[in-house]
């Protein structure tokens with residue numbers, strides 16, 4: 001067993017049970033990394049404090065009884081395999097635990113041979129992850145990028161933990177905007193270059209359609225600028241009533257939009273494919289039935305001509321209950337109705353244990369109400385819906401990113417800017433490499449920089465988009481971690497070490513510290529799976545890279561005098577590289593071989 005926290009937990013639990021009875025067998029001994037400013041120990045156990053009340057003894061006495069058991073066990077023969085070297089009581093009753101260095105070395109050796117690198121397989125779950133979920137025929141913006149990046153990291157992590165993941169790209173592929181898009185498509189001609197914009201630059205297509213619509217609508221006298229608005233509105237009705245020609249035009253727009261978004265996913269190495277698309281339109285047929293059933297169950301009532309759900313606890317500013325409108329007075333259905341349908345589908349058809357919605361924080365109220373309504377109707381069974389809230393990405397001025405003309409900055413322009421900057425960085429750092437290879441590396445670095453910036457801060461807090469900082473080779477950045485990985489690759493290359501396998505022997509403190517940090521990988525990945533916070537993995541990898549640097553500064557590898565020491569250190573290098581590469585992969589970042 002390679003995970004120190006787990007090994008210590010089991011060991012301390014056994015001592016707790018031996019001292020105070022079997023009811024303590026499964027209790028959490030609360031193993032945490034020790035506070036290095038206060039002790040040289042590796043971990044501390046806080047259990048005695050929590051147990052004191054229940055066993056009716058002062059915490060230090062409880063701690064002493066556990067220590068007696070821990071040391072008694074160690075004397076019974078298998079001491080050489082034991083995880084604990086020494087234990088002492090500190091302060092009010094903490095147990096300070098020092099691991100046996102031989103145990104750490106053996107565990108690191110196991111980790112090196114383990115394909116999973118210590119990533120555990122917790123009890124299996126079915127996990128639905130709704131992410132990216134862009135609005136088709138409209139440019140993706142920064143919030144969508146962050147949803148795609150965070151969501152993709154979560155699905156990669158859940159898959160690594162052995163869960164079944166069902167990706168759902170809830171494309172915004174329906175709604176009144178399609179009326180004007182279809183009319184615009186007809187005017188420019190389905191085969192025209194303007195139509196092809198949907199594949200390359202959908203925002204421009206969208207803006208052109210919107211401009212025509214606005215001009216026609218605002219014209220005085222009415223109709224003096226043509227009837228585009230009237231036709232667009234009529235087109236919405238035709239679309240909703242399933243008119244064949246209209247549906248065919250809608251399909252064309254969607255096909256071209258998919259070409260665009262797939263190109264962005266490939267460019268950013270996001271694992272979504274067409275198979276994951278479950279757009280808004282796919283729920284259309286369900287919506288009338290959902291409304292009827294909610295009304296029949298007395299959950300929805302007509303208010304001002306609209307069918308509404310009122311839920312306890314949702315009171316607006318004016319002390320009036322906040323309605324969730326599920327059918328407008330004109331008979332149309334809204335975003336809320338669709339999300340009642342999504343959770344119903346994900347729970348009752350897809351049988352999700354957890355259903356994650358990786359979506360901007362401002363939509364929290366919307367989700368709580370949609371899920372509240374669905375739950376009342378009995379449509380959430382054995383599923384925990386979770387809103388993984390995405391915080392804003394802001395410019396250096398602290399405001400939502402906008403271009404000079406006031407438009408939201410498009411995702412493509414951010415990616416292009418990052419790639420251009422990464423090209424400069426790589427051209428400068430590796431002029432010796434062929435241009436093609438530099439371009440590949442620059443692409444990996446540019447994408448890595450953006451993704452890491454999104455992932456290294458808590459997903460629900462905002463951050464400032466700052467290309468210079470994101471692409472810096474020093475500091476908590478993607479390129480720093482990519483560079484650290486490439487550096488180890490080069491060390492291994494220079495050693496001609498194909499598959500260093502040790503044996504790992506730990507003598508220097510920096511070797512021991514590195515091995516111990518490596519062993520945390522599995523539990524960090526498991527924590528991300530529970531907490532849904534990829535930034536924990538990002539900080540772990542950053543810390544690991546720094547721990548490696550200390551090791552490399554203090555312990556010669558290629559120049560190690562002794563062949564056995566060199567073999568051991570090369571194995572530590574190889575293991576660090578494997579953990580960094582796998583960790584970056586779970587963040588969705590590729591580690592270049594050279595940099």
Ligand code: ARG
Nearest residue numbers: 130133134135170172342359
């Ligand atoms: N298309 C929506 C937007 O751009 C996000 C959809 C999120 N998923 C959901 N099931 N509502 O804001």
